[in-house]
Amino acid sequence: MEKQFKGVAHAAFNVSDMxxxxxxxxxxxxxxxxxxxxxPVTGEPWIVYLHAGGSQFIELFYGGVNPQEYKDGNIGYxxxxxxxxxxxxxxxxxxxxGAVLDxxxxxxxxxxxxxxxxxxxxxxxxxxxxxxxxxxxQFLREHKL
Numbered sequence: 001m002e003k004q005f006k007g008v009a010h011a012a013f014n015v016s017d018m019x020x021x022x023x024x025x026x027x028x029x030x031x032x033x034x035x036x037x038x039x040p041v042t043g044e045p046w047i048v049y050l051h052a053g054g055s056q057f058i059e060l061f062y063g064g065v066n067p068q069e070y071k072d073g074n075i076g077y078x079x080x081x082x083x084x085x086x087x088x089x090x091x092x093x094x095x096x097x098g099a100v101l102d103x104x105x106x107x108x109x110x111x112x113x114x115x116x117x118x119x120x121x122x123x124x125x126x127x128x129x130x131x132x133x134x135x136x137x138q139f140l141r142e143h144k145l
Contacts (some may be wrong), residue, residue, distance in 0.1 A: 010049070010057040012079050013123055014064030017043050018048060020120040022062050028097040028117070029082070031058060052082065070124055077118075079124035087113040087129035094127075110135040 015021040025031040031050040034057060039046040050058040070078070084090040091105050094117050102116040102124075112128040130137060139145075 006055075008056060010052075010059045012061065013070065013119075014061045015121055016064045016067070017120060018045070018060060018062050022048060022050065024061075024119050025058060026100045028094055037081050049127040064121060067121065071121070076084065077123075080127040081128050084127050084129055087115060087127060090127050090129075091115045112136070 013137070020110065024031060029052075034049040034051045036045065036049070037047045038044060045062055046059045050060065052058050068074075085099070086116075087105050091101055092113075094101050099117050102118060103114075105113055105115045108114050108128075111131050111134040113131065115127050117125050119125060131135055
C-alpha cells in the first residue's frame with residue numbers, strides 16, 4: 001500500500017481566552033501567529049493558526065466553555081508533544097516566560113529527554129529532545145525513514 005500521509009498537519013484546541021492562548025504559545029514557545037479565519041456564516045472570529053515549526057501548526061478555536069480535567073484513564077486526548085533541539089534550554093525558556101514547569105527535565109523510558117508544562121486551558125504539553133538511541137529513532141533507522 002502506498003503511503004499518503006506526510007505527517008501531523010495541526011493539533012486543534014478550543015480555548016476559553018484567545019488572547020491568553022496566543023500570548024502563551026508565542027511568549028513561551030515562540031510560535032508565530034500565521035493567520036486567522038472568520039466563521040463562514042457569521043463572520044465572527046473563529047480560528048487562529050500558530051506556526052509550530054516545519055509544516056505543523058496549532059489551530060485555536062474561539063469559544064471553549066467546558067473545561068475537561070485530565071485524569072489518567074480518560075478516553076481521548078492526553079497531551080501534545082513538541083520535539084525540541086535542547087530540552088534544558090527549552091525548560092529554562094518556559095520558566096523565564098513565566099509559565100509553570102509541571103515536571104523537570106528527566107529521561108523517559110523511551111530514552112528521550114522530556115519536561116512538561118500546560119497552556120492557559122490546562123492542556124498538557126510535553127517537550128521532548130530525541131536521543132539517537134531512543135526507541136523512536138531505532139524504529140526510524142530500521143525502516144530507513
